[in-house]
Amino acid sequence: MTEQELIQRCLNHDRAAQRLLYDRYKSAMYTLAYRITGDFDEANTALQDTFLSVFRNLAQYRGESTIGAWIKSILVRKAYQNAQKQPHYVLMEQLPTDTNPVDWGNDAIDADHLGKAILSLPEGARAVFVLIETEGFAHREVAEILGISEGTSKSQLNYAKKRLREMLVRRQE
Incomplete structure (x- = not known):
């Protein structure tokens, strides 16, 4: 399935497609979230918050970058916000x-x-x-x-x- 097909299926609220998108990017995104937050639980929270935001705002994805880069930018913001709330x-x-x-x-x-x-x-x-x-x-x-x-x-x-x-x-x- 192409990236565009996956995005379209996610936009149509296809749960299997949403799971596939999540599974494709969760490991790399979790690792980045941990590097930013320095905390396993906060990284997990940032990851979950990110994908909630991704699925809520996927219609706003303009395709100017890969979907992975778009998700990464959302994750970085979420992880950074979480890290600022809880100093470690x-x-x-x-x-x-x-x-x-x-x-x-x-x-x-x-x-x-x-x-x-x-x-x-x-x-x-x-x-x-x-x-x-x-x-x-x-x-x-x-x-x-x-x-x-x-x-x-x-x-x-x-x-x-x-x-x-x-x-x-x-x-x-």
């Missing part, structure tokens, strides 16, 4: 200490340590970092999605990178 903290003591030192240079970065360090960033900086560095969005797109200026997006990214460097350097000492 990861204590530095909770970061792993049983691995080799991390270096920004040629050595490999411990993925678990880096992931936890990213989750410890403040919500705004974490969202901008994830969207730009892992999802490939441009500052202009991030600014539009999150409702911030491009300058704020750039500032948040620089702050996130600085904090991550500090955490990883501290780890080496």
